[in-house]
Amino acid sequence: MTLVCHPYKFIYLKTFKTASTSVEGFFEQFVLKNGDQLGQMTRSGAENELGIAGSRGRKYNKEEMAIAGTHGRLPMKTALSGHTSAKSVRELLPSEIWENYYKFCTIRNPFSQLLSQFFNRNTQFMKSDPTKDRIITAFRNWLLEDSNALLNKRSYEIDGKRIVDDAIRFEALPTEIQRVCDHLGIEADIGALPEWRVKTRYLKLIDDYSEFFDTEMIDWVHVNYPWEINELGYSLDQLGNGMEQ
Secondary structure, three states, X not given: OOEEEOOOOEEEOOOOOOOHHHHHHHHHHHOOOHHXXXXXXXXXXXXXXXXXEOOEOOOOOHHHHHHHHHHOOOOHHHHOOOOOOHHHHHHHOOHHHHHHXXXXXXXXXXXXXXXXXXXXXXXXXXXXXOOHHHHHHHHHHHHHHOHHHHOOHHHHEEOOEEOOOEEEEHHHHHHHHHHHHHHHOOOOOHHHOOOOOOOOOOHHHOOOHHHHOOHHXXXXXXXXXXXXXXXXXXXXXXXXXXXXX
């Protein structure tokens, strides 16, 4: 879900399989009040004088759908739920907020992020206990043929242009969150970071990342994720053996 915080003037845009829910759970304390289900994994959205927090892990209720039918759109706290694209967030928010608030997301080595996203989107296939060769073939087909492999870019790009001011690296969450907090002037206990959806159930299946990426697939990642590769310095070699959490 998207967070919009007025006191600290930030917009948090949610990516896939980057510990984004845990980071969201940390920063939502500056938008939610205690009565707004603060600290709950699944909760309704909230909109108050502090800002907007899109709903997380729930469907629209009858009241929200009635409002949508009357006014032609969902309430902001519902429209900004889930992994709303940056383009949609820009269209929903007043231009002065979008243009002046500090926009950030979470980011991860794309080689591990893509594998984690593949597992997440192919749970039924994985439950069939496939061989490693079948997993590698299925992953290759998904990566090269399924547009969902590019979903993360919708959170930090609009029409091919990066729109975030910063990114919190998955590999060093406490340090990175502290850095963003310092920039925003937020004083908070980083130890309060919730651990939601931070592990993958298929860790034991990967002995060596290089088995999952041939030359064509490595080239695909380099072409489609140039920010992560060229500017943030991520590479396949950094991962070594075994999936990081």
